[in-house]
Structure formats: C-alpha cells, structure tokens
Amino acid sequence: MNHTSGQYFDGKTSKPQDIELHLDETNAELRFGIYLNTTICWQLEDITFEHIGDSLEIRCNSNLPAHIKVVNDTFAEEFISVLKTKGHISWYQRIIRLEIKIHVAAAALILGIIIAGYLLVIPWVGEKAVLLIPVHYDISLGHTFYKQYVESNSIDSEKTKSLNLFAGKLQLLNTQKLHFTVINSPTVNAFSLPDGNIIVFTGLIDLMKDYDELAGLIGHEVSHVNNRHSMKMLCRNLSGYIFISAVLSDVNGIMAIIGDNVNNLQNLSYSRQFEREADEQGTRIMILNGINPEGMTDLFTRLQSSEKVVIPAFISSHPITSDRIVYINKLIKHSPHKYVSNPTLNELFHQLKN
C-alpha cells in the first residue's frame, strides 16, 4: 500500500487539511496535494516520524513545524519498511520497535549483570578499599566508640585486670595492642572494637564452665580485630549502598527500596561470613596455645541453651549456633592438636567467675 488519506497541518494554523498521500519509492519521496492544486514533495532522507499507537506523524526537517498525520496501520508498516530499506531509520527506532519479548529479555539481562556485578565486585572493592585506609582510622573509630559507649557502663576493674592477665598468657597473633574490659551486666554478649578493645559482659562469663571456653571467646574476638572485620564491613556496606543507589535510584522509588533491602540482607551475609572466619581462626589460636579446641564448641552449646528464639540464618548477623558447632567440630577433626591443662589460666578464670 503506497497511498493513503491523511491530514496535513501547515504549521500556521491548527486547521487540518485532508490530503491524499503518496509514497513514491523510486524517487524516495512523499507527495501530497493541498489547496489550489499545490503539490508538496518531502524527500525521505529529510523525514522524521513518530509512530505511537495507531497514529503515524511525519515531519520534514525543511518544513517544521508542519506535519502529516496518518491513521492507517498498513500504510505505516509500508512507510517504515521503505525507510528501513533506504537506511533512513535511526538505531534508536530499530531498538524501540523490537518486540516486547526482547525488551523483557534485555531487562532480565541488565538485572542479571547488575546482580553478578554486585555479588562479585562489591566484596572485592570492600577488601581493596580496606588496604587503602590507614590503621589509625580503625584506632580512632574504636576510641570514639569506647569513650561514648563503654566508659558509661559499670566496668569491673578487678575482673578487667584478671581478663587482661588471662589474655596476656596467650599467643594471639595480634598486630595491634589489645585491651580487655569486663562490664557488669547480665547480657550474654561480647564484642571487639577495631582499635583492639575487646569488651566482655559478666553475663557471658557466668555462663562458662571452663577456661578453654574463655580462650575460645578471646580467640574469636581477637580474630575480628586481626582481620579488620569492622572496617571491611563498613567498606562493603558503603560500596554496596553506593552501587545500589547509582544503578536503581533513577529507575523508580520502589525499585530503590527493594534494592536497599536486598543490600541489607547481603550485608548480613557478609557479617555471617566474618563470624565464621573468626570462629575458625579463634579455634586455630586455641590449638596454637595448647588449649582444648572443644572449648569453642562447649561455648556455643551453652550459648544455644541460653537462646530463647532461633532466628533464621538469612536475617541474622551471626550463623546459626548449631551450624557453628558443626563446622568447628569438622575443623577440629581435621587439625592435629595436643593439649595439656594449664593451671595458671584455670586460676585466672576462677578469679573472673567470682
């Protein structure tokens, strides 16, 4: 079909003029007559068009803002295919006119690349970024937290002294100076700060039955400090956040929110990964010091019995305790070790328990 009826708008008034439009393939032009037998020819190479829904609007660059409007699908197809063979269709028109299946596939592909990039690139960037951050950042970060949070709690100075003596007897592979603090609180918890400050609550010490469990806890917390886990966590979270915002924030609000939540879950998985690393290195520290590595699993068994609810792994910052026991047992089985009882540590441990 190379002719159709349409409407011509001359760009001077809003009055539509009915026209008969001819598509002349040989001369590569569009031809139509308007009032007083005037014929207008538009060269195909000068033409731009918009085809939205059933309406085709054709413009000629040499005659803006005049345009032709055609509502005829058969003609539109023909017109576009002629433009295509003459090479007057832009790459954008070609892409946009592809079927929705291809667009959906493209969307899936982009999402796939983003997810792959996110899972592979972010941990790597986090790891490399940490190397660029000087250690004194870790130290000042830890100091600030210690001053604001720890010093306002009731510190048990006697027990703090004993715990420092206890840790002093161990070889902890530390690169930073370590300092231990015992806080009087029924909370069953302990944590480390990036500057080498390690805080233990009496609630946790009270739960322990043997000094090898305390050694396990110290090994675990020291491994966090040795590996700069806090700083790594910070770098990964930050780079993940930047990545997600850069890719999704311009798309739409809902996608940005979904992205943020995925990012939070992913951060928790990094956290679990670091906990596991600390568990394993802590166990190795115990073996290195000739302490029974089963103290680590004993510690977790006690923690497990004190837990009231079990949080599913994917929304937890720590691996599930029963999983921790399993992989530590596996590690112990595969590492040759000897241990002797250590009366000094035992005595210091009992001082702490009092």
Next chain:
Amino acid sequence: MEIEIENEKTIPDLKKYKLSFHGQGKAYFGILIVNWLLTIVTLGFYFPWAKARNLQFLYGSTALEKDRFTFHGTGREMFVGFIKTIVIFGIIYGILLLFIYLEMPVLGVLIFYFAFIAILPVAIHGSYRYRFSRTSWRGIRFGYRGDRSELFVGFFKWIFFTIITLGIYGCWMEMKLRGYLLGNVRAGNVEFKYKGVGSEYFVLNLKGYLLTLITLGIYSFWWYKDLFAYYVDNLSLHKDGQQIKLKSVATGGDFFKMSMINLLIVIFTLGLGYAWAVTRTMEFMTSKIKLEGDMDLDTILQTEDDYNDATGDDMTGLLDINFII
C-alpha cells in the same frame, strides 16, 4: 439587536472536547528499558536523551480531540542545559569553598543559601520557556511569555512573606506562582488562565490535613482529589472571546482505587511494572478531566517562537522540583 447578540454570547453553544491518553504500558516499558540500558552503558551520560525520549512518549501519547501533542525537545538540547547547570552549581559551591578558605564561613553559607533561592525562579522560568516552546498540538507551538525579572521580584516577595508567616503564606504563594506561570502560557493565540486563590487553597489544605490526621491517612485520597480538582477547575483557555473550561470529575474513591492498584502492580513486579503504573495514571488523569466551551479549535494561529535553551529544565530537574503542569 445588541441585546440579542449579548444573549447569544451568554448562552453559547457548548461543545465538549475530549482529552485522552493512548500510550500502552508495553510500549512505555520498552522505552524505559532502553533508556535504562543506555544510561548504565554510558555511565549516566545518556540521561538527558533518556529524559527527552520519555517526554516524547508521554506527550505523544496524549491527545486532544484525537490529535496528539508533540514534544520536540532533543537530548542534545537537554545535555547542553545539563552541562550549564553543572557549571552554575559548581560556581555556587566554589564561592562557598572560597569563603570557607577566607575563614568567613557564615557569610559563605548565607550567600550559598541566597544563591539557591535566587536560582529557583530563574530555573522555573527557564523550565517553562523551554518545555512549552518544545510542545505543540496540530503543529501549533505552545509558549511561555512570563518575564524573568517580574517573576524574580514576585518570588522573593512571596518567599519573604512565607518565611515571616512561618509557612502559612505558602498556600498564597503557590497560587500566585501558579497564576503567574499558567497565565503566561500560550498555545498559539490561545491564552491560559488560572484563577485559584490562596484563601480557598489554604482552607482546602487545612481541612485535608486535619481530616487526614483524624482518619489515620485514609482521607488523603479525598484531599488529593480536592487539590486535583482545585487545580483543574480553575484552569481555562481563551481565544477571541471564546473559551474552554476544564473540570475534574475524579472522586476520592477513584484516586484510592488507582493508587492501590498501581502500588500492587509495582510491588508485585519488583518495580518493573512501573511503566504500566504510569500509563494507567495518565489514562486516569486524562479521562477525569472534562473540557467544555465554545472555542473553535480549527482556527488557532501560530504565534510563538522557537526556543532551545534547556538549562532551566535541567536545573529544576537537579533541584528535584516537579514541573507544575
């Protein structure tokens, strides 16, 4: 004889005009995906072109009396505007840093905020000029004829009153701004008028706010309906003594239904259904605006010039101000 003509004028033959939206979610989805892909591949540089494609689709899918609007703006124009915007913001931040370096931070911050407020009317003015000059219907260009200095002076006056009344004057400011901006819009020789006033708008907002609080948010859809109606119903078009009046027939329930379904679409498609949410909203809005009057739409004359500086449009984009119309 005179009286008879008068009578004819007061009871004119009222015609209805149809506003409609024909864009399909499927087609819009393709445009958004291609935009997204190209923006990522070009590390964001495609953004102005993406914006132009987006507007071209949305304008091109909206029709008055079956004839579609056209957006003629191009990515290149928007890119140039984008670069100018970056330079302007760069200079403002540069001045702030200079004053901090000169150890006069308070003065620096004051100038910084003043510059930002001063940019607003300039950006809005530029945005209106560009956006309307790039819009046409039946080959007739729209245009914005507001005066930049006039808007600038008015804007500062309104901002000043808004600050000293702790924000209450904001309602009056919004109506005066809208009145000025829309009052200067042309489509060929058709003039726009907006007659909303601050006091009514204030009462509307106060009522909406209080009832939304009392009903724990449920009333917000009815509040929104009122705001939409206040905007639409006060808008009219004029040419040679003929006019078209706009009227909203949307109800609070309509808004509720539309928002809820859109929310569900977007959530259950993990955001990919956004295209359908937008086309549904456009369809809703256009179908709920009724136009009635005695204007002959075949006799509009071309009057407006071409204008291709997109800086204002990019600045409002960067400042996150939504285009008002």
